Amino acid sequence: MFNHMASEILHTLEPWSRLDGKIVMVTGASSGLGREFCLDLAKAGCRIIAAARRMDRLGSLCDEINQLNSLMVGGNGDGCLAVAVELDITSDDNAIGASIAKAWDAFGHIDVLINNAGVRAEVGQKRSSLEIGKEEWNQVLNTNLIGTWEVSKCVASRLRFARRKASIINISSITGLNRVQFFGGIAYNSSKSAIDSITRIMALELGGYNIRVNSIAPGLFPSEISGPIFQHDLEILAKKIIPLGTSGAINPALTSLVRYLVHDSSNYVSGNTFIVDFGSSLPGLPIYSSL
Numbered sequence: 338m339f340n341h342m343a344s345e346i347l348h349t350l351e352p353w354s355r356l357d358g359k360i361v362m363v364t365g366a367s368s369g370l371g372r373e374f375c376l377d378l379a380k381a382g383c384r385i386i387a388a389a390r391r392m393d394r395l396g397s398l399c400d401e402i403n404q405l406n407s408l409m410v411g412g413n414g415d416g417c418l419a420v421a422v423e424l425d426i427t428s429d430d431n432a433i434g435a436s437i438a439k440a441w442d443a444f445g446h447i448d449v450l451i452n453n454a455g456v457r458a459e460v461g462q463k464r465s466s467l468e469i470g471k472e473e474w475n476q477v478l479n480t481n482l483i484g485t486w487e488v489s490k491c492v493a494s495r496l497r498f499a500r501r502k503a504s505i506i507n508i509s510s511i512t513g514l515n516r517v518q519f520f521g522g523i524a525y526n527s528s529k530s531a532i533d534s535i536t537r538i539m540a541l542e543l544g545g546y547n548i549r550v551n552s553i554a555p556g557l558f559p560s561e562i563s564g565p566i567f568q569h570d571l572e573i574l575a576k577k578i579i580p581l582g583t584s585g586a587i588n589p590a591l592t593s594l595v596r597y598l599v600h601d602s603s604n605y606v607s608g609n610t611f612i613v614d615f616g617s618s619l620p621g622l623p624i625y626s627s628l
């Protein structure tokens with residue numbers, strides 16, 4: 338009785354706490370942010386299409402979700418809340434098209450696409466604009482920018498044909514903002530600025546088909562990409578200079594916003610970049626003597 342009342346209250350205050358029936362495709366689901374998004378959205382009742390190159394990792398993620406589903410109160414118990422789809426977003430359009438066809442057919446359509454797959458280049462003074470070569474530009478832009486556009490194009494074309502409304506969520510980065518720059522970030526930062534640009538352009542162009550496009554710009558969160566940065570004691574420093582005084586965790590810092598953008602409560606929200614960085618990118622950070 339108490340549990341039922343508590344969940345009713347939560348549902349009224351935060352309707353996006355339940356997302357039953359939504360079909361969500363997450364790219365880069367094999368680790369880090371993408372993995373956490375899949376686990377959290379599955380707990381909220383979504384069906385998950387987990388996409389990336391490392392199928393072994395996707396397999397264990399889907400097993401975890403499907404086992405959870407059979408144990409969950411209200412879970413449909415059919416053991417199929419998540420499927421894995423092999424996808425290399427840098428491959429040619431035929432190969433991407435074939436992966437998207439598998440993803441679409443897995444549950445019959447796609448309601449939400451989370452473009453999360455991405456790579457980070459090496460950082461630091463030795464990686465400055467005078468040092469890096471074209472291969473690095475190609476790798477970073479082919480993945481973070483062109484791959485993201487290509488997957489969106491493929492999914493949105495199907496949505497337009499099927500006349501289905503949808504939400505596309507692009508994971509950019511605070512490094513894409515004008516106010517955040519770092520040594521060695523020329524290719525990565527440019528790719529993330531461009532993600533915010535394609536978010537606005539596609540929001541404009543796809544709005545008429547009832548497809549919303551937004552991006553999320555995370556600050557620094559622990560993952561495989563950011564692992565080397567965390568090793569440099571930056572976490573301790575970050576705790577001193579972050580306005581909210583915490584570096585937080587992917588869940589709930591990012592997952593709560595993702596849930597909102599998946600839910601129909603955000604039906605009128607398109608073309609935005611949502612910054613989730615605990616205030617760390619705000620200009621005018623206080624310099625404490627204890628630094």
Ligand SMILES: NC(=O)c1ccc[n+]([C@@H]2O[C@H](COP(=O)([O-])OP(=O)(O)OC[C@H]3O[C@@H](n4cnc5c(N)ncnc54)[C@H](OP(=O)(O)O)[C@@H]3O)[C@@H](O)[C@H]2O)c1
Pocket residue numbers: 364365366367368369370371388389390391392424425426427453454455456457480484508509510511554555556557558559560561562563
């Ligand atoms: N962690 C942070 O602090 C942070 C901050 C701001 C933004 N971001 C962004 O968040 C996103 C996720 O990063 P993360 O931190 O979670 O890093 P991560 O743990 O390294 O995850 C990156 C994911 O992208 C996938 N991926 C890379 N290249 C791919 C390709 N060609 N085709 C398909 N999938 C590919 C990887 O899967 P496979 O290798 O299995 O293909 C992996 O699942 C990235 O776009 C990143 O730029 C992260």
